[in-house]
Amino acid sequence: MAEKRGVTIRELAQAAGVSIGTVSRALKGQPGLSEQTRGQVLEVAQQLGYDVGKLRTGKPRRMLFLYSRHVGSLANNPFYSYVLHGAETVCREAGVPLSLLSVQSGEDIAGQVRRHEADALLGAGYFDPEAMEAIRRCELPLVLVDHFYPGVRCVNDDNQLGGWLATRHLIEGGAQRVAAIFGPPTHYSVSLRAKGFRRALFEAGRLFDPDYEVTLDPVMDYRDAGREAMRQLLALPQRPDALFAYNDSTAIFAIEVCREHGLRVPEDIRVIGYDDIEEAAHFKPPLSTVKMDKEALGIVAARALIEGDTEPNDAALPVELVVRDSSRVAAAEPAAGRKGRRAAAALATERG
Structure with missing residues (x-):
C-alpha cells in the first residue's frame, strides 16, 4: 500500500501510455478525450492505487x-x-x-x-x-x-519566419554584407531566429560567413556584450552594411556604437531588431523590427x-515585419515589399 500511495502522475501516465496532460484531463473529467482513453486512464489509476485527490478539479486556485x-x-x-x-x-x-x-x-x-x-x-x-x-x-x-x-x-x-523576414528585408533593400548579433544559441527563440537569418541568406544565393554572425558574450553585462559584438563586426576588413539583431535592445546598443564610429543609420548601415518593444518606435532613428503580440x-x-x-x-503565434527609418530604403521598398510578402506566404505555407 505504501508504494501505491507514492505513485506519481508521471508514473501513471507512463503506465497508461499517455501524456501527463491526458491523465490530468481524464481525472478531472475535462472534454477533449475519447471515452476509451478516459476509461483506460481511470482503470490504470485504480490498478496502481493513484490518489485522485492529488489532482484538484476545476480551474487552478493559484x-x-x-x-x-x-x-x-x-x-x-x-x-x-x-x-x-x-x-x-x-x-x-x-x-x-x-x-x-x-x-x-x-x-x-x-x-x-x-x-x-x-x-x-x-x-x-x-x-x-x-x-x-x-x-x-x-x-x-x-x-x-x-x-x-x-x-x-x-x-x-514564429521565430524562424521572423528572422527570415528581417533578413530578407535587408537583402531586398540592396545590402551586400548582412551581419547578425544573436544571444545564447541554447535559447529556443534565438536558435530559430538564427535559422531564419541563414535561410534568407541561402535563398538569396549568399555564402554564409561566420565572421558576420556574432554571439553575445555570456559573461559580460548585457549592454556591454551588445556593444562589444557590434565593435567586433565594425572591425572586420569589410564592415557590414546591414545588421539583424536578435532583439530590439541589442539593435539599439549596436546603433549607439555605429554613431560612435561616425556611421549613419540607415545611410551607412541599415539595422533591424526583433520584438517591437515600446522604445523601438521612439528611438532615433525609429527602429525597424519584427513585431509579435507579446501580451498574447x-x-x-x-x-x-x-x-x-x-x-x-x-x-x-504570427509575426509582422515593421519597417521604420533605421532600415528604410525608400526607392526599394514597394517592389521589395510585394516580393517579400509573396515569399513569406510561401515559407509559411511550407512550414505549416
Missing part, C-alpha cells in the same frame, strides 16, 4: 509565473514584462491569483513552488535542463512561453492552464 534569474529582473526585461501582463490579465478575469518566482539551477525549486501553493505553472524564457527537470518534478500543469521542451505545452511566436503569449499560456488544455503542443 498560478505561479516562473522565470529564470539569469534574464535579470522583469523591470529590466521589456519582453517578459509584457508576457506577465498578458497572463495577469487572464488570471484577473478568471479570479485566479498570480504570483511571481525567479529560479535557477541548483536551488530547491520544488520547495519554492510548494511555498507559493501553486496549482499551475507558467514558465517564461529559457530554463536549462536541470531547472526544467526540477520544474517538471513538481507535477503541476505546466505551459512554457518563449521556450521549448519535449512533452510540454509551449507557446512561441502570456494570454494564450494562462488561458490554457485555466482551461486545463496542457497537452504537449508548440503553438506559433
Whole structure:
C-alpha cells in the first residue's frame, strides 16, 4: 500500500501510455478525450492505487509565473514584462491569483513552488535542463512561453519566419554584407531566429560567413556584450552594411556604437531588431523590427492552464515585419515589399 500511495502522475501516465496532460484531463473529467482513453486512464489509476485527490478539479486556485534569474529582473526585461501582463490579465478575469518566482539551477525549486501553493505553472524564457527537470518534478500543469521542451505545452511566436523576414528585408533593400548579433544559441527563440537569418541568406544565393554572425558574450553585462559584438563586426576588413539583431535592445546598443564610429543609420548601415518593444518606435532613428503580440503569449499560456488544455503542443503565434527609418530604403521598398510578402506566404505555407 505504501508504494501505491507514492505513485506519481508521471508514473501513471507512463503506465497508461499517455501524456501527463491526458491523465490530468481524464481525472478531472475535462472534454477533449475519447471515452476509451478516459476509461483506460481511470482503470490504470485504480490498478496502481493513484490518489485522485492529488489532482484538484476545476480551474487552478493559484498560478505561479516562473522565470529564470539569469534574464535579470522583469523591470529590466521589456519582453517578459509584457508576457506577465498578458497572463495577469487572464488570471484577473478568471479570479485566479498570480504570483511571481525567479529560479535557477541548483536551488530547491520544488520547495519554492510548494511555498507559493501553486496549482499551475507558467514558465517564461529559457530554463536549462536541470531547472526544467526540477520544474517538471513538481507535477503541476505546466505551459512554457518563449521556450521549448519535449512533452510540454509551449507557446512561441514564429521565430524562424521572423528572422527570415528581417533578413530578407535587408537583402531586398540592396545590402551586400548582412551581419547578425544573436544571444545564447541554447535559447529556443534565438536558435530559430538564427535559422531564419541563414535561410534568407541561402535563398538569396549568399555564402554564409561566420565572421558576420556574432554571439553575445555570456559573461559580460548585457549592454556591454551588445556593444562589444557590434565593435567586433565594425572591425572586420569589410564592415557590414546591414545588421539583424536578435532583439530590439541589442539593435539599439549596436546603433549607439555605429554613431560612435561616425556611421549613419540607415545611410551607412541599415539595422533591424526583433520584438517591437515600446522604445523601438521612439528611438532615433525609429527602429525597424519584427513585431509579435507579446501580451498574447502570456494570454494564450494562462488561458490554457485555466482551461486545463496542457497537452504537449508548440503553438506559433504570427509575426509582422515593421519597417521604420533605421532600415528604410525608400526607392526599394514597394517592389521589395510585394516580393517579400509573396515569399513569406510561401515559407509559411511550407512550414505549416
